[in-house]
Amino acid sequence: MNIPGLHRELxxxxxxxxxxxxxxxxxxxxxxxxxxxxxxxxxxEICLGAILTQNTSWGNVEKAIWNLRARDLxxxxxLFALPEDKLAELIRxxxxxxxxxxxVKSFVxxxxxxVGFDIxxxxxxxxxxxxxxLLQVKGIGPETxxxxxxxxxxxxxxxxxxxxxxxxxxxxxxPSDIGYDELREFFMDVLPPDIYLFNEFHALFVRxxxxxxxxxxxxxxxxxxxxxx
DNA sequence: CACCAGGCAAGTA
DNA sequence: TACTTGCATGGT
Numbered sequence: 001m002n003i004p005g006l007h008r009e010l011x012x013x014x015x016x017x018x019x020x021x022x023x024x025x026x027x028x029x030x031x032x033x034x035x036x037x038x039x040x041x042x043x044x045e046i047c048l049g050a051i052l053t054q055n056t057s058w059g060n061v062e063k064a065i066w067n068l069r070a071r072d073l074x075x076x077x078x079l080f081a082l083p084e085d086k087l088a089e090l091i092r093x094x095x096x097x098x099x100x101x102x103x104v105k106s107f108v109x110x111x112x113x114x115v116g117f118d119i120x121x122x123x124x125x126x127x128x129x130x131x132x133x134l135l136q137v138k139g140i141g142p143e144t145x146x147x148x149x150x151x152x153x154x155x156x157x158x159x160x161x162x163x164x165x166x167x168x169x170x171x172x173x174x175p176s177d178i179g180y181d182e183l184r185e186f187f188m189d190v191l192p193p194d195i196y197l198f199n200e201f202h203a204l205f206v207r208x209x210x211x212x213x214x215x216x217x218x219x220x221x222x223x224x225x226x227x228x229x
Numbered sequence: 230c231a232c233c234a235g236g237c238a239a240g241t242a
Numbered sequence: 243t244a245c246t247t248g249c250a251t252g253g254t
Contacts, residue, residue, distance in 0.1 A: 037235095050235085051236095053236090054236040055233095055234060055236045055237080056235080056236085056250085056252095057233080057253070058234085059234090059252075059253075060250095060253090061235090064251095092250085092251075093251060093252075094250090094251075095234085095250040096237095096249045096250055096251080097249090097250070097251080098250090099238090099250090100249090103237085139236095140237085141236060141238085142236090144237080161235050162234090162235075162236085163235070164235095202235085210234090214233080215233070216233095
């Protein structure tokens with residue numbers, strides 16, 4: 001893949017993109033240790049969290065999930081039966097609660113017609129075909145779909161998010177306006193489709209980004225990736 | 230007070 | 243197709 005605006009040619013550093021990315025991964029892992037993502041006790045809970053955390057801090061999502069857990073509602077059938085306005089009130093702390101109630105509803109409707117609420121059997125489907133189906137569900141965009149595929153369904157789909165784009169752009173690897181699918185391919189084109197690698201890579205980007213790559217920040221000398229600038 | 234958080238869909242031109 | 247806007251709570 002040729003990316004216009006790429007202002008760091010890794011080849012001139014006598015290094016392949018494959019090697020460079022794995023070195024970044026190693027530096028982050030050495031500094032942060034394993035992430036043990038995604039938090040959640042079931043595949044369905046992970047999918048739910050993927051919707052609830054859209055543009056929202058995880059702490060707020062935890063409160064919403066706790067509300068559902070306390071009522072034993074962390075199952076697709078239970079949420080299918082729950083009126084949308086009741087669901088909205090329970091997930092209020094996660095923000096955008098009316099929008100997200102609708103999105104959760106559309107997801108459990110998808111589960112019912114696709115696999116009869118048996119989320120485990122989703123994992124038997126081909127990854128690309130399943131990704132296409134998830135993207136047709138209103139409220140599931142590319143990041144949410146890939147999070148579900150990787151963290152809930154054990155599919156090697158690389159998850160890209162705002163931190164991934166920000167970090168890669170600051171390191172001169174990609175243009176700032178790169179699209180989601182292009183950035184995903186930037187990784188998937190050269191990395192082995194390894195579930196553990198993809199899991200940790202995304203988690204480490206988020207953890208490192210939260211700590212050292214906030215929107216306003218410039219370069220931080222204590223960032224584990226500082227030597228990659 | 231302003232700004233941000235593990236996005237997405239719908240509306241507009 | 244390419245931009246813009248609404249959604250909303252809670253932490254810093």
